[in-house]
Amino acid sequence: MGTTLITGAYGQVGQELVPILTRRLGREKVVLADIASPPERFRDYPNHRLDVTDRATLEKVISEHGVDHIFHLAAILSASGEKNPARAFMTNAIGTHNILEAARELSVKKVMIPSTIGVFSRETPRRNVPVNTIMKPRTMYGITKVTGEMLGNYYFQKFGLDVRGVRFPGLISYSAPPGGGTTDYSVEMFHYAVRKEKYACYIDRNTVLPMMYMPDAMKAMMALFDADINRLRFHSDYNISAFSFSPLQLEEVIRKRVPGFTVTYAPDYRQEIASEWPETIDSSDAARDWGFRAEYDLDSMVDDMLMNLTKKER
Ligand code: SER
Numbered sequence: 001m002g003t004t005l006i007t008g009a010y011g012q013v014g015q016e017l018v019p020i021l022t023r024r025l026g027r028e029k030v031v032l033a034d035i036a037s038p039p040e041r042f043r044d045y046p047n048h049r050l051d052v053t054d055r056a057t058l059e060k061v062i063s064e065h066g067v068d069h070i071f072h073l074a075a076i077l078s079a080s081g082e083k084n085p086a087r088a089f090m091t092n093a094i095g096t097h098n099i100l101e102a103a104r105e106l107s108v109k110k111v112m113i114p115s116t117i118g119v120f121s122r123e124t125p126r127r128n129v130p131v132n133t134i135m136k137p138r139t140m141y142g143i144t145k146v147t148g149e150m151l152g153n154y155y156f157q158k159f160g161l162d163v164r165g166v167r168f169p170g171l172i173s174y175s176a177p178p179g180g181g182t183t184d185y186s187v188e189m190f191h192y193a194v195r196k197e198k199y200a201c202y203i204d205r206n207t208v209l210p211m212m213y214m215p216d217a218m219k220a221m222m223a224l225f226d227a228d229i230n231r232l233r234f235h236s237d238y239n240i241s242a243f244s245f246s247p248l249q250l251e252e253v254i255r256k257r258v259p260g261f262t263v264t265y266a267p268d269y270r271q272e273i274a275s276e277w278p279e280t281i282d283s284s285d286a287a288r289d290w291g292f293r294a295e296y297d298l299d300s301m302v303d304d305m306l307m308n309l310t311k312k313e314r
Contacts, residue, residue, distance in 0.1 A: 002068030002109070003029045005061065007052055007099065010034045010042070013114065013168075014073045015176035016214055018042060020222065021071075031065045033058075034074070050074075052095030059102045071112045071221075072099045078118050078273050080180030081141035092144030100155045100163065108161075112225055115149050115167040115237055117210055118142040118182075121276045129281040131239050139273055152236030164224050165236040166286065169244075172301060173214035174308045182273045183209060189250055193258045194309045202268045205248035208279040212242040213296040213304070220292050227290035238286045242294035243301075244279050253302050 004021055008014050009032035021030045032042055033050035048061050052074045061067070074095055081088030096113060103111050118141045123134040137143050152163035170183025178184045185203050192199035220240050245253075251263040286292035296304070 001025060003031060003065050004069040004071065005031045005033060005065065005067045006071045006073060007033045007050065007095075008072070008074030009047070010036050010039060010176070011073055012171060012173060012176045012178040013217070014071075015039070016173060016218055017071060017073070017221070018045070020218055031061065031067060033061060052098055053090045055098040055102060058098055059106065062102055062106045062108065067106070067108055069110045069112070069225075070099060070103060070108055072096065073114065075145075076141065077179065077181035078116075078139050078141040079182050079184070079270050081144075082139055082269065082273065085140040088140040089144055092141065093147050096144070096148040096151060100151055100161065104155065104159050104161050110162040110164070110225065111152075112221060113148055113152055113163060113165040113236060114221070115145050115165050116141070117167055117169050117277050117281065118273075119146045119149065119167060119237075120278050124278050126278050127280045129239065129278045131234055131237055131282075131285050138276060142276075149236040156235045162229060163236055164227075164232070164238075166220055166224055166238045166240045167281070168217060169210035169212045169241045169281070171212055171214055171217050172305065174305055174312065175214075182270045182277075183211065185247060186211060186250060189247070189254065189263065190305050190309055193254045193261045194306065194313050196258070196260070199263045201247045201251075201263050201265050202270050203247050203265075203274050204267045204271055205251075205263075205265045206246050207271070207274045208244050208246045208249075209274060209277055210241040210244045210279070210281050212240070212294060213301040216242055216294040216296055220286070220294075223290050223292060224286070231289050233289055234285060238283075238289075238292075239281045240283045240286050240292055240294070241281045242296060243298045245298055249298075250302075253298060254306070257302065257306055
């Protein structure tokens with residue numbers, strides 16, 4: 001594995017990926033790019049302030065470092081995207097096109113572009129959704145992420161560019177906070193629980209969504225990166241999932257460990273987004289083609305989250 005560029009490196013997923021790639025490559029080969037400035041612990045890495053809509057700067061960064069691989073994580077998530085759809089379109093659609101064009105022109109070997117359950121919609125089956133299904137997303141996030149998936153497949157077929165991606169469910173983690181997603185409530189609930197505060201949830205108590213713990217998400221992304229290309233029947237659109245729960249189910253599992261924890265429910269505009277998404281998705285193609293398997297279930301994820309967040313609070 002050669003020099004690797006991460007866009008959106010200081011986001012929820014980026015901050016987890018940096019140490020994983022550093023262990024493989026050493027820090028001089030992990031190039032960080034983000035629209036924000038680096039947190040203290042990443043200041044020693046080669047890093048660039050980069051807006052992915054700025055193709056000229058993007059190409060300069062790729063050429064300067066002789067980038068072999070790109071993890072394109074820069075994106076505006078579903079809830080933020082509805083506040084500023086024009087910006088979401090630019091970052092998610094134009095930004096992804098810029099990455100693919102730059103990768104093609106500058107002979108990048110492999111590009112990883114995560115997708116999301118946000119590509120699905122009310123027309124999609126509610127349960128056990130296969131990779132190929134009906135997708136008519138109504139959020140700018142969903143629209144641009146379907147576009148990203150299709151562009152990835154297009155660049156593979158037309159130009160032979162190796163583009164790969166998984167559809168992440170809601171991701172739960174304790175290191176870096178999520179920013180602007182509909183599923184962020186699940187992470188927020190833990191923070192309130194360890195501080196012994198009451199949480200006001202903006203999603204209806206019975207809305208079930210597919211979720212995954214971050215270590216499984218990282219393992220999945222790296223397994224797909226490493227997979228033999230000849231075994232891949234899909235490219236930018238592999239379903240992966242671990243478990244599904246509603247806010248009420250999460251509240252109850254947390255309360256078993258944090259007695260007295262309470263949640264109130266006042267759904268806002270994000271409920272409309274969540275209602276479009278399925279309850280469970282079928283990850284058997286990822287399992288078959290590149291050995292995807294999630295280790296954490298709801299209980300072991302909750303135990304690990306509470307242990308780590310309690311340590312952090314001290
Ligand atoms: N976590 C994302 C969001 O809520 C879904 O991929 O926007």
